[in-house]
Amino acid sequence: MAPERVGAEPAACSRHRTVQTYLRCSRCGTPICPRCLVHTAVGARCPSCGSERQVRPAVGFVRLMGATGAGLGIGMLAGMALAIIPFGGLAIIPLLLTGLLVGEAMSAAARRRGSWLLALLAFACTVIGPILGRGLLVILLSPGVDVAVRAAVAVEVALRSFGLLGIVLLLGAGVLASTRVQNR
Ligand SMILES: [Zn+2]
């Protein structure tokens, strides 16, 4: 329990004018009496400050890694699927959908606790995931060649298969994904 803020002089409670009190709201400093104070994790508060939504703790490291794994996995699968099914200029729809999916999955994995770091990771997963997925596809579809050589060629081939428009769309999908992981 955080210590309650106490005024040096007694003051009339802001809601009960006849009651003198030493207690102050830990946020706005308004005099509060025992009848109207609201206990919160950060101390006693006046009814208006106490009813505001509590600040939730940040997402833990393990959960953040889980969310990243989920986002990257979905991004890679989407990249593979989009390589098999040619969408052409219509790729904007499945790519934006990928961004939405990645964002939603990561938000759910992080129990809807958004942060700037999660938003950044969602952006990265949406942009890098499909490229990695397509690179993996290149590796799988070119057997016989040395793995190290294939891996090196794969990313380049994957990047080229998306093209400039595809990369721009991926960046857009990434921004969309990052907006899906906000606190709510
Ligand atoms: Zn207050």
Ligand SMILES: [Zn+2]
């Ligand atoms: Zn009062």
